[in-house]
Amino acid sequence: MTPRDRTQSHQCSAKTGGRTPAGTRLWGSLGPIMRHVLLAAVAIAFLIPFYWMAISALKDNSQIFARPLQWWPHPVQWDNILRALTYPGFPFLRFLWNSVFYAGCVSLGTVLSCAAVGYGFARLHFPGRDLLFAITVSTMLIPGIVIFIPTFVLFKHLGLLGTYVPLIVPACLGNAFFIFLLRQFFLGLPQELTDAARVDGAGEFRIFWQIMLPLVRPALLVAALLSFIWTWHEFFGPLIYLSDRSQYPLSLGLFAFRAQHTTEWSLLLAASTLATLPLVVLFFCTQRYFLEGMTLIGIKG
Amino acid sequence: MAVKRAQQARQGGARRREARAGLLFVLPWLLSLLLFTAYPVLMTLYLSFTDYNIVQPPRWVGWQNYRTMFTADPAFWTSIGNSAYYAFLAVPLGLAGALGLALLLHTRTPGMGVYRTLIALPVLVPPVASTIVFIAMFDPDNGLINALLQTVGLPTAGWLIDPTWAKPALIILSLWGLGASALIFLAGLQEIPQALLDAAAIDGAGPWQRFRHVTLPLLTPVILFNLVMGVISSFHIFTQALVVGGTTGKPLESTLMFMVHIYRTAFRYFAMGQAAALAVVLFLAVLVVTLVIFRSAHVWVYYEGSRDSNR
Numbered sequence: 001m002t003p004r005d006r007t008q009s010h011q012c013s014a015k016t017g018g019r020t021p022a023g024t025r026l027w028g029s030l031g032p033i034m035r036h037v038l039l040a041a042v043a044i045a046f047l048i049p050f051y052w053m054a055i056s057a058l059k060d061n062s063q064i065f066a067r068p069l070q071w072w073p074h075p076v077q078w079d080n081i082l083r084a085l086t087y088p089g090f091p092f093l094r095f096l097w098n099s100v101f102y103a104g105c106v107s108l109g110t111v112l113s114c115a116a117v118g119y120g121f122a123r124l125h126f127p128g129r130d131l132l133f134a135i136t137v138s139t140m141l142i143p144g145i146v147i148f149i150p151t152f153v154l155f156k157h158l159g160l161l162g163t164y165v166p167l168i169v170p171a172c173l174g175n176a177f178f179i180f181l182l183r184q185f186f187l188g189l190p191q192e193l194t195d196a197a198r199v200d201g202a203g204e205f206r207i208f209w210q211i212m213l214p215l216v217r218p219a220l221l222v223a224a225l226l227s228f229i230w231t232w233h234e235f236f237g238p239l240i241y242l243s244d245r246s247q248y249p250l251s252l253g254l255f256a257f258r259a260q261h262t263t264e265w266s267l268l269l270a271a272s273t274l275a276t277l278p279l280v281v282l283f284f285c286t287q288r289y290f291l292e293g294m295t296l297i298g299i300k301g
Numbered sequence: 302m303a304v305k306r307a308q309q310a311r312q313g314g315a316r317r318r319e320a321r322a323g324l325l326f327v328l329p330w331l332l333s334l335l336l337f338t339a340y341p342v343l344m345t346l347y348l349s350f351t352d353y354n355i356v357q358p359p360r361w362v363g364w365q366n367y368r369t370m371f372t373a374d375p376a377f378w379t380s381i382g383n384s385a386y387y388a389f390l391a392v393p394l395g396l397a398g399a400l401g402l403a404l405l406l407h408t409r410t411p412g413m414g415v416y417r418t419l420i421a422l423p424v425l426v427p428p429v430a431s432t433i434v435f436i437a438m439f440d441p442d443n444g445l446i447n448a449l450l451q452t453v454g455l456p457t458a459g460w461l462i463d464p465t466w467a468k469p470a471l472i473i474l475s476l477w478g479l480g481a482s483a484l485i486f487l488a489g490l491q492e493i494p495q496a497l498l499d500a501a502a503i504d505g506a507g508p509w510q511r512f513r514h515v516t517l518p519l520l521t522p523v524i525l526f527n528l529v530m531g532v533i534s535s536f537h538i539f540t541q542a543l544v545v546g547g548t549t550g551k552p553l554e555s556t557l558m559f560m561v562h563i564y565r566t567a568f569r570y571f572a573m574g575q576a577a578a579l580a581v582v583l584f585l586a587v588l589v590v591t592l593v594i595f596r597s598a599h600v601w602v603y604y605e606g607s608r609d610s611n612r
Contacts, residue, residue, distance in 0.1 A: 120326030
């Protein structure tokens with residue numbers, strides 16, 4: 001940007017005064033077209049790996065690594081999908097179901113427990129509350145591995161290795177991040193609501209369940225969504241706790257497949273696409289909440 | 302008097318009831334804190350002073366695990382070096398990229414929603430899947446990235462099979478996911494009151510000055526948040542490194558990250574005591590770095606309401 005551009009844009013905003021507010025935008029003076037060009041370039045760069053994964057799922061190996069690059073599979077290898085789904089020893093449909101089960105349970109349990117705990121921290125007074133909350137926030141700094149080593153030993157002694165119990169039960173007791181997030185939302189609700197309900201003789205649980213919970217529904221949805229996606233991505237927990245392949249969620253199944261078939265690229269990428277697709281569908285169904293969720297984390301966090 | 306006392310008693314009763322309800326609401330988390338936080342932390346600390354292979358009971362060995370890692374475990378230093386290299390490049394690049402992207406996206410021009418969606422998409426890809434895609438794209442002979450580099454006349458690299466380029470490749474992979482922090486920055490930008498920017502513009506501040514003296518200071522709390530999150534998550538890089546290099550950090554231990562080293566010590570060699578000591582070191586590292594960042598925060602983070610803000 002030349003000094004001349006800068007003075008011009010300055011004159012512009014000064015002249016129009018209150019009507020067109022001066023942007024926060026450093027790029028404001030670049031002009032809308034330049035900005036679109038830049039953004040389009042960035043968006044394409046971000047999209048290429050995504051696109052590459054999806055079209056490579058419909059190519060054979062020689063097409064994936066062809067020179068010149070093949071931006072569209074020719075011919076389209078539709079049977080890759082079928083081959084990936086029915087590959088002997090790697091039941092991807094089973095993995096898919098395991099992922100749905102795992103992420104579904106964790107997300108449901110997390111939202112229920114974190115809503116209750118967040119509500120307790122935000123709206124009810126009890127001795128030691130603030131100290132307990134401070135401890136809760138500081139636990140976010142503890143590396144997962146510090147927890148995993150003794151917990152693994154514990155579950156081994158309980159004979160629960162190779163089951164989903166160690167993956168689901170601890171998660172259902174709450175999660176510091178979501179407790180923090182939901183507490184912020186409960187804090188924002190008016191105290192009069194609680195007082196009025198108490199005068200009317202409603203018990204604390206009823207106030208929570210029937211009055212407060214419906215008011216923070218968007219936040220609950222965001223928490224459920226984020227928890228679902230993060231559990232779908234989860235790799236370390238399943239890696240150490242699960243041993244039987246029929247129990248693997250998609251992440252781990254994909255990893256095991258890659259370990260055995262390093263060169264089956266078309267199948268690897270077809271399976272990767274299949275592991276991503278459900279989240280993309282979920283994302284487009286709930287996009288508004290999802291983007292809102294990222295925004296909320298930014299503001300509340 | 303009697304009425305007042307009865308009222309007080311009723312209030313006291315209400316307060317007790319509320320306290321009971323409060324404890325009941327946080328009970329699941331209290332259990333989790335005791336069972337899955339306090340107990341494991343103390344246990345890890347204890348195990349780090351023992352020799353323990355899960356089968357036989359732990360045997361107290363004092364500081365030996367720590368001595369071993371510092372003096373007799375070359376993989377310890379290698380993996381710390383790799384993790385530090387990764388964190389020092391991935392975090393600042395990710396922050397700068399995310400901030401730049403958020404500034405580009407922060408405008409009322411139509412079509413921004415589409416860009417926002419496109420940039421958020423990579424965040425959805427499971428790490429194992431995105432790593433597999435990038436391994437294919439980084440293929441030195443016929444991968445997409447070298448093909449594109451050649452097309453524009455740039456030199457190509459061996460990427461994930463070359464020890465010097467494997468870590469930069471992992472960093473590029475991490476940058477693909479910076480959409481999440483860009484959206485968080487964008488939310489922060491939207492919180493900045495327009496009135497302040499208008500006032501600055503009327504006072505004759507150009508776009509750069511407005512950015513430097515209004516936008517950036519008001520954004521520092523979000524920068525702090527993203528910085529802490531970025532540092533912590535880069536210290537924990539595991540999945541991508543394991544998919545690329547396995548437990549040996551191929552090629553030539555260049556992708557042997559600290560977490561991979563802990564993982565293989567604990568769950569491949571079942572040297573739980575040694576692994577616990579490594580985990581304690583990771584904990585301390587996270588703690589020290591976070592404390593340093595927070596201690597430095599009062600110098601560079603602007604908090605609304607504090608007086609010494611205009612530096």
